[in-house]
Amino acid sequence: MTDLTVEVYDTTLRDGAQQEGMNLSVADKMAIAPLLDELGVGVIEGGWPGAVPKDTEFFALAGKELTFRHAQLAAFGMTRRAGATAAADPQVRALLDSEAPIITLVCKADIRHAERALRVSPDENLAMIEETFAFLTGEGRRVIMDAEHFFDGYRHDAEYSLRTLQAAVAGGADVLCLCDTNGGMLPDDVSEIVAAVGQRLDTPLGMHAHNDSGCAVANSMAAVAAGATHVQGCVNGYGERTGNADLVAVVANLEIKRGIVALKGDGLVESTRIAHAISEITNIAPFARQPYVGASAFAHKAGLHASAIRVDPDLYQHTQPEKVGNGLRMLVSDMAGRASIELKGKELGFDLAGQNELLGRVTDRVKHAEAAGYTFDAADASFELLLRSELGENPAFWDVETWRVRVASKPGDPTDADAEAVVKMRAGGERMVAVGEGNGPVNALDHALRTALAGVYPEIEEFELTDFKVRIMEASHGTDAVTRVLITTVHQETGELWRTVGVGPNVIEASWEALADSLVYGLLKAGIDRR
Numbered sequence: 001m002t003d004l005t006v007e008v009y010d011t012t013l014r015d016g017a018q019q020e021g022m023n024l025s026v027a028d029k030m031a032i033a034p035l036l037d038e039l040g041v042g043v044i045e046g047g048w049p050g051a052v053p054k055d056t057e058f059f060a061l062a063g064k065e066l067t068f069r070h071a072q073l074a075a076f077g078m079t080r081r082a083g084a085t086a087a088a089d090p091q092v093r094a095l096l097d098s099e100a101p102i103i104t105l106v107c108k109a110d111i112r113h114a115e116r117a118l119r120v121s122p123d124e125n126l127a128m129i130e131e132t133f134a135f136l137t138g139e140g141r142r143v144i145m146d147a148e149h150f151f152d153g154y155r156h157d158a159e160y161s162l163r164t165l166q167a168a169v170a171g172g173a174d175v176l177c178l179c180d181t182n183g184g185m186l187p188d189d190v191s192e193i194v195a196a197v198g199q200r201l202d203t204p205l206g207m208h209a210h211n212d213s214g215c216a217v218a219n220s221m222a223a224v225a226a227g228a229t230h231v232q233g234c235v236n237g238y239g240e241r242t243g244n245a246d247l248v249a250v251v252a253n254l255e256i257k258r259g260i261v262a263l264k265g266d267g268l269v270e271s272t273r274i275a276h277a278i279s280e281i282t283n284i285a286p287f288a289r290q291p292y293v294g295a296s297a298f299a300h301k302a303g304l305h306a307s308a309i310r311v312d313p314d315l316y317q318h319t320q321p322e323k324v325g326n327g328l329r330m331l332v333s334d335m336a337g338r339a340s341i342e343l344k345g346k347e348l349g350f351d352l353a354g355q356n357e358l359l360g361r362v363t364d365r366v367k368h369a370e371a372a373g374y375t376f377d378a379a380d381a382s383f384e385l386l387l388r389s390e391l392g393e394n395p396a397f398w399d400v401e402t403w404r405v406r407v408a409s410k411p412g413d414p415t416d417a418d419a420e421a422v423v424k425m426r427a428g429g430e431r432m433v434a435v436g437e438g439n440g441p442v443n444a445l446d447h448a449l450r451t452a453l454a455g456v457y458p459e460i461e462e463f464e465l466t467d468f469k470v471r472i473m474e475a476s477h478g479t480d481a482v483t484r485v486l487i488t489t490v491h492q493e494t495g496e497l498w499r500t501v502g503v504g505p506n507v508i509e510a511s512w513e514a515l516a517d518s519l520v521y522g523l524l525k526a527g528i529d530r531r
């Protein structure tokens with residue numbers, strides 16, 4: 001670590017909430033804020049009290065119910081309206097009423113915005129900035145400037161944009177956060193402008209980057225390299241349009257790559273869990289390829305990678321996944337080699353080192369199965385069953401004689417099919433014939449299979465089918481196409497989740513395979529022997 005520290009300012013609850021499709025309730029914000037504190041950010045921007053009623057409520061509730069170990073709350077708002085005083089402006093009052101110790105004011109830092117969006121004179125905009133800062137700092141608050149459109153403004157009329165910063169400084173601003181509001185800057189633009197501003201002003205500079213050019217994280221890093229000591233962003237890169245800088249990637253880069261102290265405490269090692277927990281609350285599925293914390297961030301598919309990783313994982317990783325609480329994963333597919341199988345086996349608890357002949361056989365089976373339509377990187381459980389079958393460790397829990405399915409459409413209700421399945425099988429030394437009904441053929445088959453097995457293997461009642469995906473492979477074959485089914489099953493008590501894959505000439509055969517494998521895998525994991 002260097003002596004340099006950077007203040008990390010999270011705006012998930014304000015700019016993150018500006019993302020299309022995101023709608024955070026007060027309860028959501030109350031649940032996210034402690035996670036941000038656990039991560040170790042210095043400032044949590046809670047929203048815009050006085051403008052958004054939910055945000056007003058959040059500040060009132062957070063003030064009473066939340067205690068942070070690391071963070072302080074910031075209330076976001078704008079400078080006073082033109083032609084009024086700051087003290088009389090209800091929006092400005094609402095910022096004080098929020099009782100947040102920090103207030104962040106968005107200020108027009110581009111002359112074109114002052115003239116065309118605010119429709120005020122350049123001098124009135126400067127007065128709005130200085131007076132609002134002076135009023136709020138006079139009330140004892142720490143006040144940060146969000147210099148909106150600063151970079152575009154600086155390119156257009158640098159002197160005016162600098163004057164907006166000077167106005168904030170004159171009013172007592174503590175940090176001048178330069179905003180790439182339209183998100184179009186590139187890292188060299190940011191470096192040049194931040195360095196130039198740093199030459200002119202002593203007040204600490206910050207960076208607020210949007211990702212419209214795909215450079216938000218790079219721009220945040222460039223700003224710090226050029227002298228900024230405050231960075232803003234959102235967990236998981238949430239935010240207006242294409243989002244804000246992904247704060248986890250920014251802090252991981254700062255701490256791991258640059259040795260700069262960014263977070264308070266050791267939250268970085270928890271960042272994968274925290275980022276995913278926040279995804280649960282926002283109800284936005286985590287992005288698997290998200291740097292550092294994505295499920296695929298340290299997942300390796302190519303055989304050549306695996307063979308080097310077997311020697312030393314760092315040969316194919318930019319950093320150790322443990323530093324951000326993530327983990328290395330091997331993916332098994334038609335791109336696998338023996339090393340991939342060996343490492344995947346190890347991940348699943350099988351020591352396959354030195355078993356070259358076995359590794360070769362499994363690799364060949366995987367490649368042939370993938371060519372036929374299977375996909376093991378999405379179905380670890382099916383891969384484990386394949387591996388166990390080569391190891392002779394796959395007990396036959398039952399023997400199927402036949403199964404069949406009949407589907408009839410209900411006259412007058414074409415949306416609801418009436419399906420019935422019959423399964424004949426032997427299990428636990430008995431022959432069973434079971435019938436299952438369902439709203440479709442797969443549902444009926446699932447019921448029949450479970451009915452047949454319930455007496456012998458009651459454990460399967462705990463296995464809940466939670467997701468079912470069908471994909472038609474080789475679509476050009478029309479109805480001759482091969483169908484692939486992926487099933488996700490969850491153990492209701494333990495929460496363990498597994499995925500199985502089935503492939504067949506039709507959806508029912510593919511489903512049967514994936515269903516049966518899902519039950520076999522569940523029984524194996526529950527430590528059940530053939531009965």
Ligand SMILES: CC(=O)SCCNC(=O)CCNC(=O)[C@H](O)C(C)(C)COP(=O)(O)OP(=O)(O)OC[C@H]1O[C@@H](n2cnc3c(N)ncnc32)[C@H](O)[C@@H]1OP(=O)(O)O
Pocket residue numbers: 015018048050051052078079080081082106107108117118119128148181240
């Ligand atoms: C870059 C950013 O992301 S900044 C954050 C943006 N977030 C939001 O806008 C979400 C919350 N916003 C709101 O709830 C509403 O827009 C409010 C309550 C703030 C304002 O609502 P309204 O009074 O109905 O105004 P409206 O939204 O139509 O226009 C914004 C007004 O603020 C003025 N304004 C914009 N920026 C500033 C500023 N930095 N300082 C002072 N006034 C400003 C505009 O000139 C406009 O004034 P006008 O009403 O006299 O035309």
Ligand SMILES: CC(=O)C(=O)O
Pocket residue numbers: 015106146147148149179180181182208210
């Ligand atoms: C302040 C802010 O959100 C922006 O300029 O993008």
